[in-house]
Every structure is written in structure tokens, then in C-alpha cells.
Amino acid sequence: MFGTAAAAALVVILGLNFVTPEKSLDQTIPHRHPVDSLQFRRELGVLLGPSLLGGNRVEALQNGVEIFPSMLEAIRSARRTITFETYIYWSGEVGREFADALSERARSGVEVNVLVDWVGSLKMDPELIERMRDAGVRVERFRPLRWYHLGKLNYRTHRKLLVVDGRVGFTGGVGIADQWQGNAEDEDHWRDMHFRVEGPVVSQFQAAFNDNWIKTTGEVLAGDGYFPPQPEAGDLHAHVFVASPSGGSESMHLMYLMSIAAAERTIDLQAAYFIPDRLMRRALVEALERGVRVRIMVPGKKIDAGVVRLASRADWGELLAAGAQIYEYQPTMMHNKLLVIDGYMVSVGSTNFDERSFRLNEEASMNVYDREFAQEMLRVFEADLEHTEAYDFQRWRERPWREKFVEKVVIPIRSQL
DSSP states (O other), rough: OHHHHHHHHHHHHHHGOOOSSOOOOSSSSOOOTTTTTTTEEEEEHHHOOOOOEEEEEEEEHHHHHHHHHHHHHHHHSSSSSSEESOOOOOSHHHHHHHHHHHHHHTTOOOOEEEETTTTTTTTTTTTHHHHHHHHOEEEESSSSSGGGGGGGOOBOOOOOEETTTTTEEEEEEEBGGGGGGGTSSTTTTBEEEEEESSEEEEEHHHHHHHHHHHHSSSSOOOOOOTTTOOOOOOSSEEEEEOTTSOOOHHHHHHHHHHHHHHOSSSEEEEEEEESSHHHHHHHHHHHHTTTTHHHEEOOOOOOOOHHHHHHHHTTTTHHHHHHHHHEOOOOOOOOOOOEEEEEEEEEEOOOOOHIIIIIIBBBEEEEOOOOHHHEEEEHHHHHHTTTEEEEEEHHHHOOOEEEEEEEEHHHHGGOOO
């Protein structure tokens, strides 16, 4: 009797991992304002929380050859504090180099706080953690396997945030692992982007880190070492959005829906994992129906999770029939997360275009409003486009029956991919 009751309780607890939050959008948003209007930015800030801040500088870094040296240089320059949150942290050359840099700063008296996801760091050698802790780095794992976490075991932090001295921030798609090394020159070296940021919006990066640090440790990191006065560093306006299944889970979903609804001319999207839900597909179709050009770039055969590719393709028909242009990146795994609307608004960060990111993961993304920066990102998009193959509606209709069968199998679990 006791064993049966315990087993039933465990099933119920584990089942909670597959329940999406109660607050859920069920209608698309009509087009009212363009993304370059004050009203659009005002509504994003009021509805979703983050204030739009001016005076920022954002540098786009391409692939590990640019990304890792910039991050390590910032870490080695730290004088007071480092906060670092990531999903993937694996053993290997990159993992050791970051552990050594963080340890050196901690031994020099810098307050170093590192938060890695428990699932995302399963391939991390415990020796790396011990090395950092011995040097004085505070290393925490987000939601490790404990009985009191069983109901939230599926809720992972996917955020990628690095803040140095409260003044320099990084976000984007890269994890701490060797496949992000190099310059996407072959299938063993992934294509990705990360962003180095200075200016007032870095304080929002720090607040986003604090959110999960508090959940993990119960401690608030505060003081001018973490939140110093922020002088202007450039002329870009930006703000940072966070999503969490424990509160504000629909924030990222709503931000994307509002942004797509505001599009009047173009939507350019790079998505490492593109599994849009019904509402997001409908929003894209409505944009196409009002004359917006929609281009979507996804990974091709060289993807780290083939089941994701199958789940994604299952719903392409609706988009392709409406006029969406879908391209598959060929050389290697394309891990970019980039949205550019009307050549003005740019959204970057950790968020994938799928139900897991919108409803189950802890995510953080930054929106930038500037035509010059948007044009820079469109040049990146066009350069990547040269390495893609177009996927049209006829090809979708004629895909093999085996593929269609597997799609039916994975559709029920698509929110978990």
C-alpha cells in the first residue's frame, strides 16, 4: 500500500514538469503600431517591465574566434565583481580556460559568482568546479537533482549572462564548450553570435543574473560593485527581457508576438531551434497576409538534435503556403538566435523560437532599437544566407512518408524539445 502511494506521488510530482504555466495567451495581437514608434516601445516597457535605456554600445561578436577572447579579456580585467550564468558548461579546452581565468580573478580578491545549470553542466568535470571553489569562486548549480526539485526538474536556466564589474555585459547563444571554438569552418565548429555590451542596460543584465542567483542561494548581490553608476557608452537604446516558468513565463512569448504584430515590411529570423506554437505560426501568417516579407533561417542536416528538425518541419507547410521563405544552413550547426524587424528592431540573447524557451526555460534576451545596428545584423544574416539551401512548399509536400510518421510521434512532446 505504502509503495503504491509513493509511486503514485512520484508520478504526480514528475508530471508537474510537463505542465505549462497557468497564464497563457490564446489570441494573436493585431497590428497597431510599427516597431519604430514610441507607442510600440512604450507598450513593451509597460506591459513587460524593462525600461528602455539609452546610452548603450553593443558589439556583435561572430563565432568562438571572436567571442571567447573578448569574454576572457573582460574576465581578466575584472577589479571588483564577476557574475556568470550559463546553461552549457562542459569539460574541455574552453572549460579549463574559463575556469582558470575565473579562479585567477578570485585569488586576486574579485568577488566571482558562477551559476551553471545542473543539466547543462552534466558533462563538466567535477574537478573544474573544485578548482574554482578552492580559488574562492562561488559556484552554484541551478536546480540540481534533489527531492524538493522534482516538481521543477524540467525548468532549466538557459540564460547566458556575463557581467564584469557591473559595467560590461555579454549575452548571446554560446555555451562553454569546445564546439563553439573556431570560425564555423567545419561541422565540428558551430556558427553562433554573442554580444558585448556597455552602458546603462548592463544593470538589467545584472538584475537578470540576480533573479536566478536569489532562487538558488537566497542571497541578493548588491552594492556599487554590482550596480555602479552607468555613464553613457554609446547611442543605442536597449532593454533586457527575462522569462521564467516560476513567474513571467509569458513575457518572452508576448514580446515576440508584439514585435511580429508590429512588423510592416520585413521579419528576418535566425533560430537554432524553430518549433513555433500555434499562436506564433498564426502571427507569422498574419504578417505575411499584410505584405510582410518573412525569412527564416534554421539549421540543416548538421544539427545537434535531429528530432528537433523533424518537429520543426511538421508545421512548415502553413508558413510556406502563406509565402514564408525558409532556409537551412548547411556548413555546420547554426546556433544563432536573431530577430530583426523592419530593419530597425533587433532581438538577441538566449531565447530559442520554441515552446520550451517561451514557457519552460529561464531565458534572457536584449532588444536594441537602431537602424544602423539593425543593418549590421542584416548584413550578418545575408552573409549566412549564402551558405543555405531554400526549402519550398513543394519539397515540404513531397517529404518522405517516414519523416511524416516520425513527425506525428514527436508532436505530442514538442514542448519538451
